Amino acid sequence: MSATIALHAGSLEHAETASTREPAWVRVVLISIALTFFAVFLLLPLGTVFAEGLRKGWAAYVAALVNDDAWDAIKLTLITAAIAVPLNLVFGVAAAWSIAKFEFPGKRLLITFIDLPFSVSPVISGLIYVLLFGAQGWFGPWLQEHDIRIIFAVPGIVLATIFVTFPFVARELIPLMEAQGSEEEEAAVVLGASGWQVFWYTTLPNIKWGLLYGVILCNARAMGEFGAVSVVSGHIRGQTNTMPLYVEILYNEYNYAAAFAVASLLALLAIVTLALKTLVERQTRRQLQEIIEPSGE
C-alpha cells in the first residue's frame, strides 16, 4: 500500500548487506558526482544570490530593499498570496472531500482537470486571462465600458497566480484522504455528529499536516510566480510589480546588486519553504505510518 500513496520521499533508508553493496570506488564516484552536481547546480546559484546582493555592502543592500518601489512590490506580492492561497485552500479541501470520500463516475477525469494548470506553461497561464479580459478579449469591451481594469492591473495578477497555484492543496490532500478512508467520519456520523462537526473533529485533525504542506508549496509558488504574472502585469512600477517582476526590472536596468538584494528575499522564502516542508514531511510520514501499520498490534 505504501507504494501507491504519494508519499514525499525523504530519507528512505536502505539497509544493506555485503551481497548488495557496490565496490567502494563505485560508491565514492557516485557520491562525488552527486555532491559536485549539488554544489554546482543547487548550492552555487543559491549562494550567488546572496553574494551578489551583498556585493556593494550592507548599506546598499538595505537601501535596495527599503524604498518605495521595493516596498510596493513586497506589498503586492503579499496581497496576491493572501488572496490566492486561501481561495485555493478552500477549493483544495472541497475537491479532496468530494473526491476522496465519495464514489461517483468521472472521478479520474476530474482529478486530471485539477492537475491541468501544472502542465500549462506559465506564459500561457497569463495569456488565457489576457484573452478573456484584455482589450481585445471576450469581456474586454464590456470591462472598458465600465472602466474596470483586470489585465495590466492587480486583479489580473491575482487571477494568474490563482491559476498557477490552483492544484497544490488539492493534490496533496486527495491521496492523503483516500489513504485515510472514511471509517472515522462514519463513526462520527453514527455517534450523532453533524456535517461540520464531522469535518472539524475528525477530518481536519487528520489532514492538518498535509494541508499545511499544500499551503506552504502553494504560498511559495504564489509569491514566486514570474511568467504568468509577467504576461498580465504590464510592468507598471509601483502599481503592478510583484517582487519577481521587480527583480527583472532591476536586472534589466543593470542594477544587479539591487536585483539580487530583492532576489535574496525570495531566496530566503525558498529556504524557509524547504525547511518547513522537510519538517512537515516528517510529520505526515509518521501519520501515514500509523495508518499503515498501527503500533501496538
Place this chain on the structure above:
Amino acid sequence: MSIAIRNISKQFGAFKALDDVSIDVPSGELVALLGPSGCGKTTLLRIIAGLDFADSGQIVLDGDDASARHVRERHVGFVFQHYALFRHMSIADNVAFGLRVKPRRERLAEADIKRRVKRLLELVQLDWLADRYPSQLSGGQRQRIALARALAVDPKVLLLDEPFGALDAKVRKELRRWLRQLHDEIHVTSVFVTHDQEEALEVSDRVVVINKGKVEQIGTPESVYDHPATPFVANFLGSVNLFHGRVEDGHLHVGNDALALGASEGSDGKAVAFVRPHEFDLVPGWDEQGALAARIVRVVSVGPSAQIELAHGDGKLIEVSLGRDAFRLLGLSEGDRVSLRPRHIRVFPTDALAA
C-alpha cells in the same frame, strides 16, 4: 428495541448484494449474521445502521419504519471492523465524542459527561487507559474502547461489524466470551457480523446464515448446527463429510454400500448426504451391514480426540473424529479395514445443492 428487516434488496451495479432478505431480531437478543466473505452480511449491517440504503424493503426499529431515517437519527451504536477510533483524541475523548456533539439543549453538563465516560471505561475494564491515545493500545483494547464509545450514547441497538476479525486467535476467544457476558449485563439488542462459524455459535442467541445475498437459515446455534436447512448450511457450519449417492427404499446408496435412513429422511433420487466427523461409529473389519467399508489412511492422535483419515471405495477421503481412548480400545492402526456406521445423516436432493 426490536429490529425487523423486511424484504431488503440491494444491488451494486450488476452484483446482487442482498436479495429479498427478511429477519426479525427480538428485543434484547444477540444475533449473529454468519456467512462467507462477500455474502452481503456487512452490507445488511450497514443498511440497518443507515450507513447505506437498500434499493427496496424496510428496516423497522421498535415498530417504526426507519428506512428513510438518516443514520444520525437512528440511535444505533456501530462498532467498526477496524474500530475507527479517532486517532488524534485521547481514549476518554473518543468515548465522550457522541455525548459532546449533541445539540446544546440535549447535551449533558461536562461533569456528567466525565462521570459517564468513567463508568463506561470501567464497564469495559479499561478505565486506566483514559488518557492514552488509540495508537498506544493493543487491538483487543481498541475493540473494547470502540464498544464503549458506541454504548456512550445509549443506543437502542448495537451493531458490530466483524468485531473480532482483526485480532489474533487467543484475544479473540477471550473477547468473545467477554462480549457475551457484557450483553447479558446490559441486554441491548445486538447484531454482529462474522464469517467465523465458531464465533457465531458460541456467542449468539440466534444465528442467521447468509449466502450470496440470501438468508439460508435462521435459528438457535444448536438448531442450525444439528438441523441445517440447506446443503450450504450443513457445509458451512463445522467440518463435514459430503457424499454423493442415490436414495432408494429408505436407503442411501454410496458406491457399493447402502446406509439406512430414518423414515422421514430423503425422497428417492440423486442426493447429497452430510455426516459430521464425530457422528461415525467405527467397527473393525468389513463385515458390518449398513456401513461404509473403508481403510485407515492416517491417524493424528493429539489432544482429547483422534482424527482419523479413511479412504472409502474408489479412494474418497472421509474424516472421522473419535475420543482418543475409544479409538485406542479399538486397537486399529493405519492400513486396517474398518466399517463406518453413521449415527446421523442429513440428506438433500442433489438439485438443492445448486440453489
Place this chain on the structure above:
Amino acid sequence: MTSVKRYSPLPGFRLAMGYTLVYLTLIVLIPLAAVGTKTLTMGWEAFWAAVSSPRVVASYQLSFGASLLAAAINVVFGLIFAWVLVRYRFPGKGLIDSLVDLPFALPTAVAGIALATIYSENGPVGKLLEPWGIEIAYTPNGVLLALVFIGLPFVVRTVQPVLGDLEKEVEEAAAGLGASRWQTFLRIILPHIAPALLTGFAMAFARAVGEYGSVIFIAGNVPMVSEITPLLIITKLEQYDYAGATAVASVMLVFSFVLLLIINGLQGWMQNRHAKGA
C-alpha cells in the same frame, strides 16, 4: 448529481462537489477554452501561417530539443541522486535531500538571474570555461542548463520512493544466484524503477517545454537561435499579435495535454505494478 453517486452517510457532497466544479470551471476550464475558441475563429490558413513561420519553428526546435536533452540528462543525474540518497550514508545527506527541491521552491526569476550571472563570461563558472571555448550564457547551451536545473527534482522525487520500496531480499536472491552487482542493477533494479524513471522524464520534459522565468535571463533570446517558444508567445503579445500568440500557445497546450495524459497513464501503470507486487 447525488443520484449517480453511490450512497454515503457522509455529508457535504453536494456543497463540496458544487464548489469544486464551479471554481474549476471559472478559474481553469473557461480561461483555457478561450485559447480554443480564439484559435478556432482565426481560420486554418492564418493558424498555419502563425504556427509554421520559420521563427516559430526554430523556437519549437530549441524548446523541444533542449527540453528532451535536459530531461535525458536529468534521468541520469536524477537516478544518481536518488540512488545515493536512498542507499548511502555520507555527510550532508540530510541537507542535500532537502535542497533537491530548491528548483521547485526558488522563484524562477531568481534562478534565472543567478544562473545567468554564474555562467556569463565574467561569472565564477563562465570564467573557468571561457579559455576552453565553452560558452553557456546567451547561447542555446544556457537554455539547456536552465532546463536541467528546473527539471532535476522531478526525476529524483519520482525515483526515490520506488527505489526505497525495492526489497533487499530480491537483490540478495539475485546475488545468491550468482549475478554480479552490475547484472543485478541491469536486470533487477532497473526494470523495477523504469516506470518511475520514465514518469520523471516525462514530468521534467513537460515542465521544461513550458518554462520561462529561469530561461530567459540566460538564453540571450536571439531569434532563430536562442529564443524559446514561451518567449515568442510573449513577444507576439507585446506586438499585439493576439491571434499569433494564441495559435502558438494552442500548439503548446495540445502538446502539454497529451503529455499529461501520458504521465497519468504512466503513474497508473506504476501503481498497478506495485499493487500487484505487494
